Amino acid sequence: MIDTKPVPSALGLHVPDFTVPATGGEFTLSAHGGKPLVLYFYPKDNTPGCTTQAQQFRDLHDEFVGAGCVVVGVSRDSLKSHESFKAKLGLPFELISDIEGVLCRMFDVVKNKMLYGKKVLGIERSTFLIDGNGVLRQEWRSTKADGNAAAVLEAVRRL
Numbered sequence: 001m002i003d004t005k006p007v008p009s010a011l012g013l014h015v016p017d018f019t020v021p022a023t024g025g026e027f028t029l030s031a032h033g034g035k036p037l038v039l040y041f042y043p044k045d046n047t048p049g050c051t052t053q054a055q056q057f058r059d060l061h062d063e064f065v066g067a068g069c070v071v072v073g074v075s076r077d078s079l080k081s082h083e084s085f086k087a088k089l090g091l092p093f094e095l096i097s098d099i100e101g102v103l104c105r106m107f108d109v110v111k112n113k114m115l116y117g118k119k120v121l122g123i124e125r126s127t128f129l130i131d132g133n134g135v136l137r138q139e140w141r142s143t144k145a146d147g148n149a150a151a152v153l154e155a156v157r158r159l
Helices: 048-059 063-066 078-090 102-107 148-158
Strands: 019-022 023-030 038-040 069-074 096-097 112-115 118-123 126-130 136-140
Touching: 023 148, 038 048, 038 102, 038 148, 048 063, 048 069, 048 078, 048 148, 063 069, 063 102, 063 148, 078 096, 136 148
Parallel strands: 038 069, 069 096
Antiparallel strands: 019 023, 019 096, 038 126, 112 118, 126 136
């Protein structure tokens, strides 16, 4: 059972373990113990901002790996959509399919947004840095797609 209590503003606290469906099989937080983890939430596959953000994480991926860090993207899209998005962009990291919204609730990233003049619930672009001990070290909320990966990489290097 996953503890889905939100972890916002919980910097310095341990993130509860979770196992969720992802490209490449299930993703379990504790399986990556000892390595920092970047968990970036994005609204939707194949949209302009989300494509830009994924490409920037892709382009810096070797540097994240060099820093000993794992990068994972999260949205509420299906695994089928994720597989297509991953292949289309040549993403070297996994994408988590959070259709049930378990991680979205845990990290409190679902917010009211305006879309074409209407209020809708959607994922607020947010990124979280979890250290190798499972402790939340930094968060970026309501972030812009462009430049997010570079800012996160700098924080990884400072760990």
